Amino acid sequence: GLDVTIFVDTVDLLRENQHDLLGDKLRDHYIDMITEGKFDLVIAAPPCDSFSRALFHDDWGPKRLRDRFSPWGFEGLSGKDLQKAEDGNTLVYFAIQVARAAATCLYKKVGFILEFPE
Secondary structure: OOOOOOOOOOOOOOOHHHOOOHHHHHHHHHHHHOOOOOOOEEEOOOOOOOOOHHOOOOOOOOOOEEEEEEEEOOOOOHHHHHHHHHHHHHHHHHHHHHHHHHHHHOOOOEEEEEEOOO
């Protein structure tokens, strides 16, 4: 058999307060780790709550904050709706930065998988 050690570092915004990727410091930390070749594979899964097509199924569910014509959020959003859209944008942009860091790592090939949003 193979003698393999696998190290997994998970970040879950809903389960762990110390995993607040909305703060620049933690996002920068992970970008540095990826750029330095600390990971072999990175899987990014930004929250889908404001990006999902399911929001367009009916008018009884959560409020739509964006569509294909306004992917970064509708004009005129305010309060909690604006914050939710901006938080989603921050995390999607971070996923793009993660992909770039994985693709440009000078030390080794780093795999990248993006799960959602569409």
